[in-house]
Amino acid sequence: MSILIGRDTRLLVQGITGREGEFHSRAMVEYGTPLVAGVTPGKGGLMAIDGAVPVFDTVAAAVEATGANASCIFVPAAGAPDAVLESVAAGIATIFCITEGIPALDMIAVVEEVRLAGARLIGPNCPGATSPGKAKVGIIPGSIHREGRVGVVSRSGTLTYEAVQAMTDAGLGQSTCVGIGGDPVIGTQFLEILQLFEADPETDAVVLIGEIGGTAEEEAAAWAAEHLRDVPKVAFIAGRTAPEGKRMGHAGAIVSGGRGTAASKVEALEAAGFRVAGSPTELPALLRDAGYGG
């Protein structure tokens, strides 16, 4: 099973002929992801990735020809919201938007369209997701993973790599690792990913990696307290030492008016039964303390 992506995934990449799109598409193919199509307007008919992937002018044409059911967007910020809408219109069920720097207000209507269509958007400004041994969508290095039964969800990119590497080094494999993105307006929040993990028979434990800003971690914790009672769960929160009123890189990472502090998140997570690590390297040991044997 795993979540979001798996053996049934048929991926298309929007912006496959761009520098980033091409580089990461190649890595996805090398990982074994079923990448069935690329889309770049005006380049329909070409073959990308050493002749392995057909390119189409539109997502609709790509879906019709290949049966693609997931998309990954590398289109620059000015065109990325439209790229999401194009995937939605073509009936794509699971959309990953890697692009960073999209104006927040642009995403409000897009997220609503995704919701109305019953599709799922991960991101924007996210690293994507990997279901080890099955498929990888986005920019997470494939080498850090190991197949297993721990679900990982994070708001960050490289911090996720750090945590996943620590788990893999300790022999703890993952069912799916998802980066939901660091922007203020994102398609899918922590809580929804935890719900997917709860329903996944191949996920036996969860790791949540949050950061300061917003209240998404607290909301996820409240849900987990009730629904993930018997599931081993650990967390890490970045930004314990961040000063108030400063955006720490991510547009979403800011403590303001006393809200969104690391302390409030750690408290909410601990109250919900999460073991909260002081460093990403402690996550594997805490998972074992929490009763996870994997």
Place this chain on the structure above:
Amino acid sequence: MKIHEADAKSLLVAQGLPVPAWEVARTPTQARAAAVRFLADPGNATRKVVIKAQVLVGGRGKAGGVRLAGTADEAEDVAAQILALEIKGLPVRRVLVGPAAEIVKEYYLSVVLDRATRRLMFIGSAEGGVEIEQVAVDNPGAIVYEHADPLLGLPDYAARELAFKIGFGPHWKAGAAIAKGLLKTMLAYDADLVEINPLAVIREHNADGSEVERLVCLDAKMTLDDSALARHTELESLRDLDAEDPTDVEARRYDLTFIKLEGDIGCMVNGAGLAMTTMDLVKRAGGRPANFLDIGGGAKADRVAAAMRLILDDPNVKAILVNIFGGITRGDEVARGLIEARAQQEREVPMVVRIVGTNAAEAAELLEAASFVTAASLDEAAEKAVSAAKAAAA
């Protein structure tokens, strides 16, 4: 990006919102000239002017940055005093001069981006003129919340509902129009906050001496989405470079995110979450981070060298910790940048480097040949950097 009250008011006026007249003065003489005009205005019911410091921090009033004057002489004197102030570390370079309003009632109205619902949200209250955070604590029932529709914005009926809920009384039509105008302003300039506090009913005099009351935006606070500035090039001129550290300007030039902090261990990291984590681990190992620095994804050698210059510009820095988890970023590029930067740097500062992920092996070879101190794990890197800083301070 934060912008000044006077600039925010200009944007509100451009979108058709009611804002009483004002002028911006850079000198006491200019403030005097503006005061002369507003004092002579027969519509000015109070026969006074207000002079307000234009700085990008809250609490101007408490710091003596907002004062009244009843004569041109007094206005010049008050402006001189305010222009000599430094409020929370920021020098006052400009003042806003306007008629001192005769306030009948103060309200609060803002539009913010609500992350939880992923919609724009109006926050309104009949308890205006005070900090809304305080109202939220003391009297949460006095605050009204209303979400804009993600596709339709704020239809007329919703604007009316909001106006009646806040309780504008006879001014409900003006209140509804202002709510719609604030949303229009937000969308026109890609703001992530537009806040009017107070939104006030003021009393003015007509030419015939009769009195009239109207609802106006007396103050304005606005922040703009940095990600959208590229399509609003006209707004770039509103950036207040005085309110920014020169390092911020330099950082922006190289696409770096740099925030100066109080400590003595310079940090260079790729990715915001990992950069925060690195700071946290420095603190945990008993040290104090000198900065937050995210070199972003795919940094090349020149960006790394620029980042190193920014760190070394801070005289407090006694040790440097470089932590790179290569994904898009290639470890060997970073290593080359570090070697280049070290060749140029003017002072000797101990550095601990950890590079893992993409091209880490090549990076390790380069760093070893150049005899850098390296670390395998993040915890080890933090500990080594902290000891190095302590040794340098001793």
